[in-house]
Amino acid sequence: MDLANLRDVTFTYAYADSAALEGVTLHLERGQLYGVVGTNGSGKSTLCSLLRGLIPHFHKGTVEGTVEILGRNLADWNPAELARTIGCVFDNPFTQISGIKDTVFEEIAFGLENLGVSRSDIVDRVTSISDRLGITALLPKNPNGLSGGQRQKVAFASIIAMDAEVLVIDEPTSQLDPQSSQAVFEIIADLKDRGKSIVLVEHKIDLMARYADRLVVMHAGKVVAEGPTREILAAPAVDAADVPRPEVTDLAFALESVGKGLGTIPVTRPQAEAAIAARMRGAQVHAHHVA
Numbered sequence: 001m002d003l004a005n006l007r008d009v010t011f012t013y014a015y016a017d018s019a020a021l022e023g024v025t026l027h028l029e030r031g032q033l034y035g036v037v038g039t040n041g042s043g044k045s046t047l048c049s050l051l052r053g054l055i056p057h058f059h060k061g062t063v064e065g066t067v068e069i070l071g072r073n074l075a076d077w078n079p080a081e082l083a084r085t086i087g088c089v090f091d092n093p094f095t096q097i098s099g100i101k102d103t104v105f106e107e108i109a110f111g112l113e114n115l116g117v118s119r120s121d122i123v124d125r126v127t128s129i130s131d132r133l134g135i136t137a138l139l140p141k142n143p144n145g146l147s148g149g150q151r152q153k154v155a156f157a158s159i160i161a162m163d164a165e166v167l168v169i170d171e172p173t174s175q176l177d178p179q180s181s182q183a184v185f186e187i188i189a190d191l192k193d194r195g196k197s198i199v200l201v202e203h204k205i206d207l208m209a210r211y212a213d214r215l216v217v218m219h220a221g222k223v224v225a226e227g228p229t230r231e232i233l234a235a236p237a238v239d240a241a242d243v244p245r246p247e248v249t250d251l252a253f254a255l256e257s258v259g260k261g262l263g264t265i266p267v268t269r270p271q272a273e274a275a276i277a278a279r280m281r282g283a284q285v286h287a288h289h290v291a
């Protein structure tokens with residue numbers, strides 16, 4: 001069964017003059033980490049809201065076309081059941097924190113209590129995710145006194161702790177420092193390795209290049225490309241959508257344009273290092289033959 005099938009979907013928010021999604025046809029499989037990239041306003045968050053069923057129940061507007069989530073038409077899902085099946089981290093951590101809990105621990109535990117998880121399981125899950133995110137020291141604190149980045153980690157931890165089958169994650173690292181961003185990506189990659197299906201919106205292209213299995217490229221409400229990350233980052237659709245490439249990819253293209261190509265287009269630093277090492281070995285062998 002597929003994660004999602006969208007066929008010719010157009011969505012216009014109530015009172016908006018133009019469509020936020022336009023003629024989107026997209027097939028998402030389970031067990032993959034999909035990265036969604038595109039400039040501001042290209043429709044990434046709207047796509048997340050649709051996959052999570054917030055459109056059209058919460059965000060009003062007109063949906064045309066067909067949306068199937070886990071083999072079931074979106075309209076046939078019970079919203080509460082969909083919420084349990086698909087965990088969603090929103091791009092604004094300020095709206096995701098409940099504001100009714102006195103400690104970070106209770107904030108992260110909140111969703112688990114609603115699911116009826118036992119107290120000992122709650123303690124295990126909250127301590128384990130907090131440890132991985134480096135927020136153990138925050139657990140006794142009041143959530144209202146946290147910095148933006150700390151809030152973002154708590155919002156992320158609250159959703160991850162719930163262990164949903166599918167995760168839709170919108171810009172989880174927008175307020176995080178580089179080490180914390182990396183930790184968040186590693187947690188997401190581990191979840192994928194444990195069989196979860198993940199749709200992740202993120203602007204940090206180097207992290208996307210390293211961790212996403214496949215990329216969905218959006219531009220002006222349309223999906224303009226979808227495919228394996230390395231292939232997509234080398235494709236012209238990325239330029240047309242104004243999405244930046246990783247620096248190592250730009251560098252490889254620049255070398256190619258002056259006739260000194262690496263013979264491959266890397267999208268991560270380890271790939272670039274391997275390509276350069278192979279090129280240097282080739283040059284040494286050549287020099288040896290010439291001598």
Ligand SMILES: Nc1ncnc2c1ncn2[C@@H]1O[C@H](COP(=O)(O)OP(=O)(O)OP(=O)(O)O)[C@@H](O)[C@H]1O
Pocket residue numbers: 013014016019020038039040041042043044045046047059091
């Ligand atoms: N609640 C809303 N009501 C009306 N229009 C909206 C609403 N939310 C988003 N839009 C519009 O829909 C379009 C797509 O917005 P969306 O938030 O999906 O883009 P995005 O790619 O997630 O952008 P960003 O990178 O800035 O988060 C934009 O033109 C935006 O102005």
